[in-house]
Amino acid sequence: MQIFTCPFCGPREETEFHFGAEAGKARPEPAPEISDAAWADYLYMNEAPRGRAREIWVHLTCGEFFVMERDTVTREVLTVAALPGREA
């Protein structure tokens, strides 16, 4: 059982968290101008990096979405950060 750190609640057990997606994707809009390939790339394609990964997670008990950087092999958590504008 890993420990992740919610930027607000602090360190909690991994079962309180849910993986969202790889970070850094911007939803392509408006829909009519987006090609099938571009949409599929946004929706489905990943890096699945071996090693350092930057991901969006949600802390289920408080509902906070945040950014976590971690190593997918060693499982070391490197950084966590609130979404922009949420730090306050």
Added chain:
Amino acid sequence: MSGWRLPSGGAIDRARPLGFTFDGRQFEGFAGDTLASALLASGTRILGRSFKYHRPRGLWGMGGEEPNAIIDVTDAGVTTPNLRATLVPLRAGLEARSVNASPTAERDCWAVLDLLHRFLPAGFYYKTFMAPDWMRWEPSIRRMAGLGRLDPGNRPPADAVPMNARADLLVIGAGPAGLAAARAAARNGRAVWLVEEAPAIGGALRWRGGAIEGADWEAFAADTAQTVEAAGGRVMTDTTLWGAFDHGLYAAWERRAGRGDRHWRIRAGEVVLAAGALERPLWFANNDLPGVMSAEAGLHYLSLYGVAAGRRVLVACANDAPYAVAGALAEAGAQVTLADARADTPEAPEGVRLLRGARISRARGTREVGAADVDGAHLDVDTILCSGGWTPTVHLFCQAGGKLDLDARRDALVPRPGTAPMQVAGAANGAFGLQAALDEGHRAGGGTGPAPRAAAAADWAVMPMRPDPASGGRQWIDLQNDVTFKDVKLAAQEGFRSVEHLKRYTTLGMATDQGRTANFAGLAALAAVTGRSVEETGTTTYRPPFAPVPFPVIAGPRRGELFNPPRRLPLEPAHRDLGARWRDYGGWLRPATYGEGDEAALAQAEALEARQAAGLYDASSLGKIEVIGPGAAALVDFCNYVRMSTLEPGRARYGFMLSESGVVHDDGVVLRLAEDRFLVSASSSHTASVRLMLEEARQDRFDPRQVFVHDVTAHWTTLTVTGPGARELILGAGIAEEVAALRFMRVAETAWRGVPLRAARVSFTGDLSYELSVPARHGGMLMQALDGARAAVGACWIGLEALMILRAEKGFVLVGKDTDGVTMPQDLGWTGPREKRTDEYLGRRALFTPEARRADRRQLVGLEAEGEALPVGAHAVPLEGQRRSLGFVTSSHMSPVLGRPIALALVEAGNDRLGQEVGIFHLGETRRARIVPACSYDPEGTRRDG
């Protein structure tokens, strides 16, 4: 028959003899014995048969490493298979039975297999049993395999208790190194958890004895335990630390006599591993014969149980450790010869004949040891105690990612410092001597100043011992799985030279002893055969569990009532009083029907009564998510397929929540309670995910200070009244006229009998319906009032089964039942927003992929058929041409109000097929049905307003 009980000595209670049986024969031991010590004392040699060749096997070790003495134990009428005799405390009346032998270990009819051994080398089964077919051979092979027998009547209770704990310092193993570490740390004020697998602390001190700091070791151990507890720590015995997991989590299994075991999840700040070392066997021909034992185990049984392993004993070794057992056995009266492979040895213990530079090459005897060949000489012995060196118990270090180095002086793989987040001390680190263990433990525990002093010899070296490649006999490497040196050679010859391949091809190390005594030997043998070093050869991966752990310990209390429990209605007792029969619907326990009788008939009657008069049902499980704030309308718009920002306050609208892949995730009504306050309904099983989707959009896309999401489902009890008599019924219950007068898809927040009441004119049946919600504490009052008004209109309570009929008659979908994971809103006939909306919403782009634009998508339709209801799960097939699936029936009922079957189905280009006939295929039979619109009852909606 060689082991014998000394007249005195050992930590057993000779005043309390305990009778037990083994393979049907009666024996006696003493309180404090283990099954193994009692059997050893009885002189019983053959305790089991080997897995493959059915060779006779006897006791080897003293703990979890035991490869041979695997026993089915019946205690108090309950049988448990595959216990190690070394770990079973003796109890009166215990019945023990050998495994893998028929009828008994003594006389096993399968022993004949050993004669065929030369035709059954490693992996022989990959080369044969191919004709005519493996399946012909498998049943008999399966019956031969397996160890113990499962008792179908033994259903162990789910009484293990999970425990979460934090430990500042976790010390694993309470031998000398662990004790020293724990004491040093506790003296520094640290809260130490000292965890020991054995029933008592002390490790090898328990049978080796010794003086520490000028007193008996027990004083040191007691002082340590006291110091640890005084500093807020904890000493746990009978506790196996079995797994090292990520982020400093350790799993431990604590055995508690007479109470449920405990499953500890310990989050440790720092860890000291002081798990000791295990003695390795020696390799000589017939080294598997009963009577060949671990030398250290010989001392263990002698000291703790007063049992000598034999009368004429050969102790064979190449290190100092067994000198103590040789001396002790001689003192106890056995005739002892010590064969040390080293030329340079310590002095012989008193009464022991020492052969320097001497190696054993063969054990003789057919069923047990009768003699030994040492350097060509024939020694008349009944017992051979071996020590082929020591294997540090590094499992947890390696589980935590640690790497090993070969320490040539000690002929052992030892932890490479810094490769795992723990310190290792004592024999686990290759420090085999008592003083070295104390020194290392003291330092690992952060001790300053001198370590505890022992009155013991210095550390000693181990001369590497290996299988003899020139030996003509069979040298066993893995006793339980019957892997010999020749098997290792054959594997290497056939190219299985990776240590993982060796393991898998020969099964070396894969038995229930997890290769404790076998792995290093196998690895060393493979290295020798392939001309590589031990380090180059590498080890297999260490994974939890360190020792076999009972399934119930890990599984914990999550069983029966506690396994995936459904959510419960606050009014459950009241529904029970009404005779509800219950079922799990979407994770909620809800009434299926009311009253006694056939469920289908009850549902028919309830549905009919609801159509004719009125029905009442508990809709509290329906998700209620408030979206509040100036940004609420925009958020709800984005998250719904149907625009909600155009709703006026006090009105409601039906819509869908889509996933980004365009698939219908949920459906439900959105109520606009105020300009800046919406109530989003979610189906019972989707409330959590809908709330999360709203939260995600809120935080990721909108100004999260302008809109907020509250899941208030559990605050409310919702009772719905539906049917032509609904208005009369609620008026009869004293609900205000203004509520009764609400128009369709309107909502009112009002009060009733002084409590808040929210009433909505939404309908899941097509009939006039009122959805009435009050705070849960007032639910009983509302239920009573409605129930009291029921008789006047002839209404009844309806369960989910009837409700399913009512909504299916109207063609209303149940997401997840009438939709699947590819269903898009246009497939349900909701094409408007897709065509008209120009703003962004969840799933929008995915509604326009080539697949989403296809004309032949599966669409929701109704089916009309004669006779009985169509089976759900039946497929629609063309009546002519090639038979293929056009889709499938998703809901199907006999409609009591229509007097005929109705069904919903997802059918390829269903809308284009309206009026056509199709075949309905179910389990080989095909009926006919006509494709019709999904709504089969009151398509004009005349009943909506009563």
Added chain:
Amino acid sequence: MAERDAMDEREWTNPTPEPGDRIEADGVTVTCEASGGAALVSGDLQAALAELAPGAPLLGLGAEEPDPPAALRLARDRALVISGAPLELRAGWHAGYAVSPADDLHVIVRLEGPRAEEVCRSGIATPLDGGSPCAAVLLAGRPVIATRHAGAIRLRIERPDAAWLWSLLGQLTR
């Protein structure tokens, strides 16, 4: 009752506990407490508390609850404001914060006695005294709000899960 057919659910023993229900066990007593009033409040929590429950502290995991009012923090911008009696609040938007009535959202379960902490730790892995500003936490996989009150541990669990918690505590306190 008619013979159970295969499609029947198993029997479920404990319904949702009612105030006053108790489990007496060795070293620990579990009690279902009556709840006064509560509301979910989101947004500018300082402003909300100043207006709705002046003086109410904002409490995190394992914090000591004073007499009401108090606010149990559930997220960065959300809290459960608790009071002695149902809150007479206007639900909806309050210029900076949102309010939803939640008087009956939770069932309150009190664990008292020398084994209370141990029983609680059976289910909750996160230390109650670890200083987390948020009182919501998972207990054996389901969310609860965990605080302390007058020497006891107080768990608030959403009403539909309370029957399960009651059964679980029945087992863990054995």
Added chain:
Amino acid sequence: MHDYSAFALLRRGLTGHRGWRPAWRKARPKPAYDAVIVGGGGHGLATAYYLARRHGMRRIAVLEKGWLGGGNTGRNTTAVRSNYFYPESVALYDLALRLYEGLSRELNYNVMLSQRGMLIAAHTPAQMEICARIANAMRLNSVDGELMSGEAAVRRIPLLNQEAGARYRCLGGIWQGRAGVARHDAVAWGYARAASDLGVDIVEGCTVTDLLTEGGRVTGVETDMGTIRAERVGLAAAGATPALAAKAGVRLPIHTYALQAFVSEPVKPCLDTVLLYLGTGTYLSQSDKGELVIGGGLDRVPTHGQRGNLPAQETVLSGLLEMFPPFGQLRLLRQWAGVVDVVPDSSPVIGPAGPEGLYLNCGWGTGGFKAIPAGGWLLAHLMATGTHHEISRPFDLGRFAEGRLIDEAAGAGIAH
């Protein structure tokens, strides 16, 4: 090649088994091949075998960074089956099952295919309806599938928990008689041996570090053993595939997760079929050795580490005991985790991608073992002909842009 038999065992047994040759040659890589396959698991080795056997290709190399079959081929619960919903899936997995049915004899290697049957067990009326939907789909797709009653299920699996206190009493489910288990290592070794006999170079301990391209064409791979030229490169490296494909600018819809499996101590036969229980998500069979081999859901944290996590163990094993209370007598002997490459629709990706000459066989998620012969057959077809086999065409990477997902979990309500 055909020298494995009972007779050969007897003959060589008399001479100390000195005559057995290595099962496969330990090859050093040559500078160039006609086809290079990255990944020496079941799929990669099967691809090489079928390239040589069916397509007559001779200069073939399989590059494996570790030891053969050390990935998911050697870390699964060994079930083989084709009880799927969509015709595309059925075609794929039944091709595999049909190839498995003749595999031992074709390879002259006993892969111990045991067609003992498999039950997907349901515990609610709603699940029984889904089971009917799948069983009917199987029949319409000409695969053996039955809807089994609860009584029949309990007759086959008498230890199933049917007591009144059971959370999930079995109502029945989908029965596929041809499903079963096979010996996972033997599949890899058998293909390796047969491929090696056909001249395939199998190189262990060789890590591919880069894909080489020129003018939009694949020209080879860079490895820690040097450059290897090839005009056709097949990637069959499971969780390592995304990183390799990225070298050629190809993005994949893959997340990697750890999937654990559990083994009990061995006991005499007590379970004669493969069982997947929908209520608990736990699945199991009993190995020939007598061990229960148990699996369940994924560890929920994406990872490339082959380590299992405690919460998943607790979930899977509580599910096991809820289904089979007598198994509470048993102990967990071994546990391991494989890194599975999971695609949004849980169906594999087979087809060309990026530069000409590059082919993928990945995304098998939790279900790769059962598909090994088909995965190899189809990738070999692609690499030899440059075009899809009809069975692999629906599994092309292009399906994501087209929105044409083959989502068994969604279509059948059952996660595979």
